[in-house]
Amino acid sequence: MPLDLSLYLVTDSTAAILKERDLGTVVEEALKGGVTVVQYRDKTSDTGVQVETARKLHSITQKYGVPLLINDRVDVAVAIGAEGVHLGQDDMNIKDAKKLLPPNAIIGISTSSIEEAKKAVADGADYLGVGTMFATPTKTNTKSMIGTAGTQAILNAISDSPSVGTVSIGGINHTNVQRVMYQSHSPKKGLDGVAIVSAIMAADDPKAAAEEFAKLIKTPAPFALTLNAPRANEAEALLEEVPRIVRKMVEVHPLVHNMINFVVANFVANVALSIGASPIMSPYGDEATDLCQFDGALLINMGTLTSESISNYLKAIKAYNQRGNPVIYDPVGAGATHIRRNTVRDLMRGGYFDLIKGNEGEIRQAWGSSAVQQRGVDSGPSTLDNQQKATLARDLARRERNIVLLTGATDYLSDGERVIAVENGHPLLGQVTGTGCAIGTISGCFLTSHRSDRLLAVLSGILMYEIAAENAASKEYVRGPGSFVPTFLDELYAIRTAAAKGDDSWFVGRAKVREVKV
Ligand SMILES: Cc1ncc(COP(=O)(O)OP(=O)(O)O)c(N)n1
């Protein structure tokens, strides 16, 4: 029987999940919906009951040509002639199980670390259950929550073993399954499938639930990043495109939905209006289901975080992710408090960000560096040299499979392959609140209007913004931050007006951009 791990059902006979229903009926409905493997998992029943139940399930799975695996109990698998077993780290080891099972039996093993995964591969496992992906009420005594980043690290570590299958388990549902598959992918090895308990077993209609999973697994994530192959003289090649991308953004007149801190909301809305976009400021997560229908971008800026913010952010991220519209994350003050550090972790687990934008301290926190302690929202003294900043931006973008912008006197922008350094801008930008936050909004406008190369889209936005700042600062009547702000808005408006007329002279010879090799 061929092993297709793509939609792997793990049974659960507890009242909370199975309710009053018959296990065999629920499993059969799930099989009709497209489940490709069934694991009978029962941690409490006596051996006799397990053998009887497993035999009944086997008669059902055989009708659908789908393998039945038995959780933990090699003896039960042997007794009923099941296709294989799924073993935990504390169960019988693979070598002993192989002695008891027929030669072609499938053996899977639970793994939550690189060491466990490598050992399982060396011991001859056919596939690995990799988890726990996300927290789940189905199993609360899980060893460690590894998320997509931990899963990707495990896949990377065993990428020289292409024949070993992998499924992710824990908290996977219809909303996150595409992101789990997409963001867990390491350069050489991806997941073969997902293992699901409650999202199918507890569903009112297990057949429909399985059908929906099967469809989602076959379809690429709506936000899947197309990596444009680096070209010779990459920075120059990108620059040629910038004026056209700015013109396009002005024509599209994108909507940008800002969930932004109250300190800067007014300034940021004015920046968006000046460039020709349509801003809406809405911190209310339930509104996102309507707002995302306008196919604009969502900005999450957690500058003035409150106890309600996180659930509102997660609702909005879910709505925009499902629709495939861009989501930008500005983890303001990410390392300042333990609440913000946890929020970064929870939001990154909770949804996909097309762009993560932040200063050095914030990007290091998003990466998961343990020793980040920010004072307020400032980055604090830099501990990284320029090459290390470029590498950090590249590594985070590669791991998250998105775009990362690390801001500073020099901005580093990466899609995980290319790294572009931008040295435009003016010191007065650092004297006004909201100028950094507005880059998130600007990026949203450009990501909405140019979707085929997200790095180029963000680069175009930064250049429009920072060249306008230089133009404003150069006016003789600008004496400091107070006169800079209105002049800056005027200069953004001037570039937007020129672009609308097809006049690209604002850009000629102005970009200070280079490619960084890391
Ligand atoms: C595919 C898959 N992966 C992991 C598990 C682990 O669950 P469980 O049996 O509860 O735990 P351990 O026995 O591994 O400690 C699974 N059942 N299936």
Ligand SMILES: Cc1nc(C(=O)O)sc1CCOP(=O)(O)O
């Ligand atoms: C059985 C199991 N094993 C896990 C692990 O991490 O090893 S998590 C888990 C439960 C998964 O249930 P649900 O799909 O309902 O979240």
